[in-house]
Structure formats: structure tokens, C-alpha cells
Amino acid sequence: MKAHNPAAPGALAGIRVIDFGQMVSAPYCAKLFGDYGADVLKVELPEGDAARRAGPFPADAPHPERSGLYFINNTNKRGITCNVATAQGRELFLRLLESTDVLIENNLPQRMRVWGLDYATLAATNPDLVVISITPFGQTGPYSGWNGYDLNAYHLTGASSRYCGRPGETPLEHGTFAADYFGAVTAAAWGLGAVYGRGQAGGGQQLDVSCAEAIAATFVGGQNIGCYAQEGRFDKRTGVGMPLGAPATIMPCRDGHVWMLALEPGQWNGLRKVMGDPEWASLDMFQDMYSRAQNADVIYEFLREWTMQHGKMEIMEKCQAAGCPVTAVFTIEEAANQPHLKARDYFVDMEHPELGRLKNLGAPFKLPASPGGPTRPAPLLGQHNEEVYGERLGLTAADVRRLARDGIV
Amino acid sequence: MTNPLPLKGIRVVNFGWVWAGPVVGQTLGFLGAEVLKIESAARVDMTRNLPPFADGVPGPNRSLSNHACWAGNGSVSLNLKEPEALELALRLIATADVVVENFGPGVMERLGLGYERLREARPDIILFSMPAAGLSGPLEHVRTYGLSLTSLTGLDSLVGYVGGDPIPVENAFSDPYAGIFGAFAVLTALNHQRNSGEGQHIDFSQQEAVMQMVGPAYMDYVLNGRSGSPKSNRHPTNAAAPHGVFPCRGDDRWISIAVCRDDEWQGLVAAMGSPDWAAAPELSTAPGRVSRIDELHERIAAWTCESDDHELAARLQEHGVAASPVLNVGDLLHDPHYTARGTFIAVTHPLGFRETIYGAYVKTSRSRPEVCPGPAIGQDNERVFKGLLGIPDAEYERLTRDRIIY
Numbered sequence: 001m002k003a004h005n006p007a008a009p010g011a012l013a014g015i016r017v018i019d020f021g022q023m024v025s026a027p028y029c030a031k032l033f034g035d036y037g038a039d040v041l042k043v044e045l046p047e048g049d050a051a052r053r054a055g056p057f058p059a060d061a062p063h064p065e066r067s068g069l070y071f072i073n074n075t076n077k078r079g080i081t082c083n084v085a086t087a088q089g090r091e092l093f094l095r096l097l098e099s100t101d102v103l104i105e106n107n108l109p110q111r112m113r114v115w116g117l118d119y120a121t122l123a124a125t126n127p128d129l130v131v132i133s134i135t136p137f138g139q140t141g142p143y144s145g146w147n148g149y150d151l152n153a154y155h156l157t158g159a160s161s162r163y164c165g166r167p168g169e170t171p172l173e174h175g176t177f178a179a180d181y182f183g184a185v186t187a188a189a190w191g192l193g194a195v196y197g198r199g200q201a202g203g204g205q206q207l208d209v210s211c212a213e214a215i216a217a218t219f220v221g222g223q224n225i226g227c228y229a230q231e232g233r234f235d236k237r238t239g240v241g242m243p244l245g246a247p248a249t250i251m252p253c254r255d256g257h258v259w260m261l262a263l264e265p266g267q268w269n270g271l272r273k274v275m276g277d278p279e280w281a282s283l284d285m286f287q288d289m290y291s292r293a294q295n296a297d298v299i300y301e302f303l304r305e306w307t308m309q310h311g312k313m314e315i316m317e318k319c320q321a322a323g324c325p326v327t328a329v330f331t332i333e334e335a336a337n338q339p340h341l342k343a344r345d346y347f348v349d350m351e352h353p354e355l356g357r358l359k360n361l362g363a364p365f366k367l368p369a370s371p372g373g374p375t376r377p378a379p380l381l382g383q384h385n386e387e388v389y390g391e392r393l394g395l396t397a398a399d400v401r402r403l404a405r406d407g408i409v
Numbered sequence: 410m411t412n413p414l415p416l417k418g419i420r421v422v423n424f425g426w427v428w429a430g431p432v433v434g435q436t437l438g439f440l441g442a443e444v445l446k447i448e449s450a451a452r453v454d455m456t457r458n459l460p461p462f463a464d465g466v467p468g469p470n471r472s473l474s475n476h477a478c479w480a481g482n483g484s485v486s487l488n489l490k491e492p493e494a495l496e497l498a499l500r501l502i503a504t505a506d507v508v509v510e511n512f513g514p515g516v517m518e519r520l521g522l523g524y525e526r527l528r529e530a531r532p533d534i535i536l537f538s539m540p541a542a543g544l545s546g547p548l549e550h551v552r553t554y555g556l557s558l559t560s561l562t563g564l565d566s567l568v569g570y571v572g573g574d575p576i577p578v579e580n581a582f583s584d585p586y587a588g589i590f591g592a593f594a595v596l597t598a599l600n601h602q603r604n605s606g607e608g609q610h611i612d613f614s615q616q617e618a619v620m621q622m623v624g625p626a627y628m629d630y631v632l633n634g635r636s637g638s639p640k641s642n643r644h645p646t647n648a649a650a651p652h653g654v655f656p657c658r659g660d661d662r663w664i665s666i667a668v669c670r671d672d673e674w675q676g677l678v679a680a681m682g683s684p685d686w687a688a689a690p691e692l693s694t695a696p697g698r699v700s701r702i703d704e705l706h707e708r709i710a711a712w713t714c715e716s717d718d719h720e721l722a723a724r725l726q727e728h729g730v731a732a733s734p735v736l737n738v739g740d741l742l743h744d745p746h747y748t749a750r751g752t753f754i755a756v757t758h759p760l761g762f763r764e765t766i767y768g769a770y771v772k773t774s775r776s777r778p779e780v781c782p783g784p785a786i787g788q789d790n791e792r793v794f795k796g797l798l799g800i801p802d803a804e805y806e807r808l809t810r811d812r813i814i815y
Contacts, residue, residue, distance in 0.1 A: 009604070011597040011601035011604075024625075028624075032593065053648070054646045055648055056625070056628055056633060068646075072627070138746075138772070140749065147729055147730065149731050151652060155665040155734075155736070156665075156734070161661070161738065162738050164578050169570070171735055172570070172642060174564060174568050175564070175626070176625055176626065177622075178582070181621070181622045185586060185593065187771075196600055197413075197415020197417070198415070200414075200415055201414065201776045205774040207773055213752055214589075216736075216747060216767075217767035217768075217770035218432065218588075218767065219580070219582060219586075221767040222474065223474045223477070223478070224474070224738045225738070225753050225766070226474060226476065227473055228738055228739060229753070229755070229765035231461055234739045236661065236737060236738075238579065240579070242579065248554075250574070250575050250577045257575055259553075320552060323552070325553055325557070328560065329565045330560060331637070332566060332567075332629075332630045332635075335561070335562055335563030338548075343545075343546045355632070359631050363617075364618045365614070366543075366613075367597060368612070369605070370597075370605075372597075
């Protein structure tokens, strides 16, 4: 790997971003811009981003400056407060937008309207501004006025009904903010495209990102909608990784779980070899992936007898060496300590005034000529008020103190 | 609305196959880039042969799922085993800004298309590579499928019912996720290219990109040493309750309800008709509700199970409660919200049949993306080889006859 040159300017150097979001979708989208060198300013209401109250906290003791969720999604940003619900606060916010390239926000549309910060107002303030609005349902359509969170967006996509959970039991999300992250990444790609091509397109614009729609379209729709439209039939979750071929599912082993996959003949033969060529595996009904799936109960029982005698890493290493794509199901702890990711410098050390020295996930992808990743910790609430209001709007320290007294910042 | 799209004038040569790589091209295509997938009838992509097929007629240009996932990519066909085909690919790359590929590490080099070779064709080229676990490191050659890649990130250990084993997600959520994410990575490099004049070879490990989604659970490990376990539909940082999916009237009908603020709880209580049990003082705060989440969810399920999912969601919304029906695939096409937003659209394929795919799933106020149907193999051959590269007709005929362009 090429040595990184930390002095090289980031790929997005010169792009000014305001993150006026909370929790995951907008903050993570803005973090991606910040990872690669954009100048990102986090603007919080006086009570702060709700992520500050969401944890996880060290020893589960709530503290607005010790939230792990806030920490991980707000690196490389400077932070100010601004009460946009007041006339003066709104005025300051709009003045900041005059010298900004991108606004990233995830407030419900009705909330932005109540604040007088609808897109028409923002565009009148700065016609070149790219406004990235990320919401569960979007700015238009019958559900655009609904209250909603990540969970509601995810379950509106068809993904849980189709792909996750046992038949007849509760459809599942993925144990994280899957819809918010998907929406954030979608918004980052389309939003950066709009910034990059602003000259070409003739100015700024609003990008209306619905987390639900992005998943319903690209994940669920891509694989299923053509079939349903033409044939009027559709499938639902089965609780098994791949119902039509086998083995292809998560199975228990001696010390956890493995993702068992052996579909093509070479993969199956590799698995047989690793298992020591047991007699059952030579039965006719196990010689192709479809007939193995038709006899799933039998084959999974046989396989389980073997996996339960072996550890996940041993199974993974031996299968991979035999050309069979079995992987260990890493726990979070195992994922966080992988030699592979350490060798690639995926984990970085950071210093935070309240959390101390701690590990963080590094850059999501490697740009050798213009490396990225988190280097500065998430801001404390209002940490950069004086600096930013001074630099961007020419306010004096005394001005900022007065604004603080009046509850504006 | 005739403003040019933001990436008009950018040309992308896409060697991407299966799902994630083509989605990188599709995303850049929605933004206005010209994307040319290079593929060959000599080795047809497996997803081109996935049923169902348009009008029920099998064929590599008729797979409905393939078309939806690849729409927006153009297609030129080159049999890269032939030296002349490789030369044509390099001539095309010399006119391009970006090359995309999602093979394993080393495959592009073996094809004669490694980064150094591409730089000879075009010094400021951006090569975007997205192998499963990156271009280097102990797991560089790990074999995974899209749907099992998440096992290497810790994410799979969080999916399932509380107290039970992990449940597999039955398709590759990480493919469209990494594909769209990859388009962002390409754009960062394009911006750097504009600023500095230099290209680069992007090392996009799907494992690392997808593991970013595990951030909240990773922080609980960093701060508290806890490793996490299957969460059902509970809040990822256990900061809210109720937070789940509850049964409704009918077969496999459900509603999602998330209560993150105290005023939303009061709304839910009012919607339920203020039952006595809900008046317990500790339930008025989030920590109190989280500590009694099992009991709370049982009570709510007993209340939701007689209601219609859509009606109940609308009623809860009137009380300010975040709730939505849990849609199945069949619901998507006719759901009034997706219909109003034009999420799914019927298009006519160059071969004449109609198919339903997804359109621009992000709404842009200034420039309207074009929606293209899924490409037929080699549909752009004449335009690209004769028009763009200036190959004379007779030569083009020979290259086609000799299965170089194939």
C-alpha cells in the first residue's frame, strides 16, 4: 500500500458544508464529506443533536458530550449552536448559508416550513446552494407529512417482509440504522454529484432523498418489481439464507456461527474435502445445489453435526483454502479486532476531551492521492461559536456573548 | 426542466459485473455521466440469465431483475481474451475519465488492464476497484457472496430475534449500498482530479464501507466492551421504547411503531384510549419505558392485532406517533406514496418489450435524470466503435465477424 501523505489536501477541499441534522442520516452524510476534506460546520439547536441523548454512553451514564453515536458520526466537523426558531437565529442561519456550498439536513419537511427554512427561501438566499434533504419518506407524496424514524422507513420498503425473519414471525430490520445509513450514502453520492456539476447544471438545487424510497427502489425493487409487475406474484422471507440452493445459510458452530455456502460443484467438493469426505455427502441427492435445497432438512442436520465440532475461524480458513466461500459470522468484538482490518489501518486512534483516547472506524474507502478519514473529534456543543461566527459573519466575541445571553446561540 | 445533468460530459467505462459494480455505473448515469459497460457474449454475466424473463421468453437480454439493476449503463461487447479487443478497450479508456471494476484483486492486471497500463492510455484516469475486502491485507483474496459479506463486518451478529441465533438477510443489501457508496467515492476522486489534475486508483473495500453501518454497535464495544447480539426491531442504541413491529389484522400484516420522545408516547397512549396500565408514572420517560420494553411490546401487540395496518398507521400519525405499515413486495407497486413519487416505472426496452424498473429514486429540483431501460448486450457498439473511435465500416465488420467485438 502507498504511504499516506497526511499533508495532502483532501479530495473535497474547498467545499463548504453545513450539517443541520440530527441522529444518523444527515450527520453521517456530512461526515462523509468531512472525511474527504470538505469544511463541515455542524449547526445544532440549543438542546443539541438528539444523538447526544441516544448513547451508547460509557457505563451507560447519559452525558451530552459522551454519546458514542454522536462521536462516530460527527468527526472532522466544527460545531456551533443556533436557535433557528427565533427571528435573529434564523437570520444568522441564512447568512451562514450565503457562503455555503451544501446544506445537509434531515428535519421533517413540516418542521423546516415552520422555521421558515423551506427550499424556496433557501434558494432565494443562495441560488448556488445544494440542499440535501434526507427524510424517512421524502418531501412529496401522501406520507411526506408523517412523523417517522429509521425503523418506519425501513419497514416501508418491502425489505423486511421479503428478506428478513422467519415466515409468520415478525419481519426484521438489521439491528442498526439500516435505512438511515442507506439514505445517507445515497444522499452523499447524488449530493456530491450535484455539487461537482453545479456549473454544468446551472446552479444549486434540492435533492429530496427518501430513505424508504432508496431501499424500496434499488434493493427490493431491483430484484422483485419487474417480476411482480409482469406476473403478479412475489416472494416472502423464509428465514434461510437462500431457499433455492443449499447449503446457503447461517449455521451454528462450536464457538458461534458461520455463513455456510457451497453451491457450485467446486465449492461443494471443497467442503466435502474439508469435512473429510463423509459417506453421507456422496449420496445422489446431495450432488447439486437444487436437490440439496430440496433435502435441506437432511443436509443441514448432517452439516450441523460437523460444524458443532469445529470453531468458526478454523472452518472459515479451511473452507476458503479449499475454494469454498464459507465465512465466520464475526461478533462486533471479533470484527473490531480483525488482523486484516488492522493491517489496512482501518481503525484509528482519536482523542476526545470527554471520552479520552479511544478507537474509531477510519476512512470508508482509500484514496491514495488524497487520503481521508476522521482526524478531529466531534465538536462539543457550541464549541466553535466564537470562531465560526467571527470568521464567517464578522461577529465579535462580545456579540456572541450577547447572542448567548439572549438564548440565540 | 431541460437543465443539463451535473455529470454530462463525464465518460465511465464499467467492467462491473453481477450487481454492485453495475450500480456504481447506474448511479453515475442518473447524474448524467455516459456509462459504457464492457461485457461479452463469450461469457455472459450470470445475472443476465436470472428468471423471470420479459414476456416469459428466456434470453440474456430479457432478465427483468438484471435490467432493473443495470439500467442506465450502456453496453459495448468485447471478448477480452482477444488481444485486439484489449486494444479497443484501451482506446476507449483513453477517451474516458473513470474506469469501474468489481473483480477480485489482481484480475484487472491479468486481463492486461492494471492501473499502470490504464495510466499509459490516459494519465489522469481514475480506476475504481471494489473487491470484497480491499486490494491488500491478509483477507485480500477472501471469497464471499454479496449476501454473506456482511458476516465479516459484525453486522450479521446483530440481525435476528432477541435471545436467538443470527438470522441471515436473504439478499445482498450490501450490493446496492456499496454500489451507490462507490459512486460517491468516484466523485471524490473526480473532484480531486479537477483540483489537482491527477487521477488515482481507489481501494474501496466493500467490507470497510459496509462496516460503517455497524458504527453504533462498534461504539458500544469501544466504550463498554459489549459485543452486541440480535436485536429484533429494537432501537440500535436502546434509547427508545416502544420500538418494534406489531401484528395487525390479516395474513402477515404488521405495523412499525417507534416512540423516541415523551410527547409521542403521550400520543400513543391517547390513541390506545388511555388504558390504565399506560398511566404508570415510570412509563412517562424513555428510560422507564426501555426498562419495561418486553411488557410494553406485549401490551401494544394485543392492541394492534385487531386493526388494519394502513388504517392504524394513519390513526397513529394523527396522534403524532411515528408509525408505518410493513409493506410486502406486492404492496410496493400500488402504494400511493411510491406511485405519487414515480418510484417504479414501465419502460420500453430496445428489443420492444415493456418492463417495470425503478426510476430516479432521488428527486432533484433542477435537473431531471433520464431513465434508461436495462442494456442489451452490445447495444452501443456501432456508436462507440464507429462513431467515437472512428473505426471504418469494413474494419468494424471484420472485428464483429472475428468475434473481437462480441
